[in-house]
Amino acid sequence: VADAVEPGGSRSFDVASVVAEVGRGDCTEYAVLLAALLRAVGYPSRVAFGPLLIQAKGQPIIAAGHAWVEVWRDERWRAIDASPLAADAGVVTLAVPVAWLDDEGPGWGLEMFGVLQRMPKRISVR
Numbered sequence: 001v002a003d004a005v006e007p008g009g010s011r012s013f014d015v016a017s018v019v020a021e022v023g024r025g026d027c028t029e030y031a032v033l034l035a036a037l038l039r040a041v042g043y044p045s046r047v048a049f050g051p052l053l054i055q056a057k058g059q060p061i062i063a064a065g066h067a068w069v070e071v072w073r074d075e076r077w078r079a080i081d082a083s084p085l086a087a088d089a090g091v092v093t094l095a096v097p098v099a100w101l102d103d104e105g106p107g108w109g110l111e112m113f114g115v116l117q118r119m120p121k122r123i124s125v126r
Helices: 016-021 027-038 108-118
Strands: 045-057 061-073 075-082 093-097 099-101
Touching: 027 045, 027 061, 075 093
Parallel strands: none
Antiparallel strands: 045 061, 045 093, 045 099, 061 075
């Protein structure tokens, strides 16, 4: 997925078939496509949403909204992130899940309104 999808924030909340066809998106598109592919080969998976704490070497910590995948394996949910940020060796990240989607069908973008309501308004790092 990381090689098949080009980073680009101009897309929003596409279903997996559109992501595969367009080949462009942000973290939500990477996550939706990866979850669909995992399910297609028999791995239960879901898309997780929440704040992502990011720290590049020598830089202050910042937070941003993010989407990634959780796959059920070895009797627990394990996080997998196909977005380009996950591959940057100079960046330390911590994802904090606040909501999950088990089905990213055609109306899944509407569910995002509820997800956004659950996102923290402020994050303090001490």
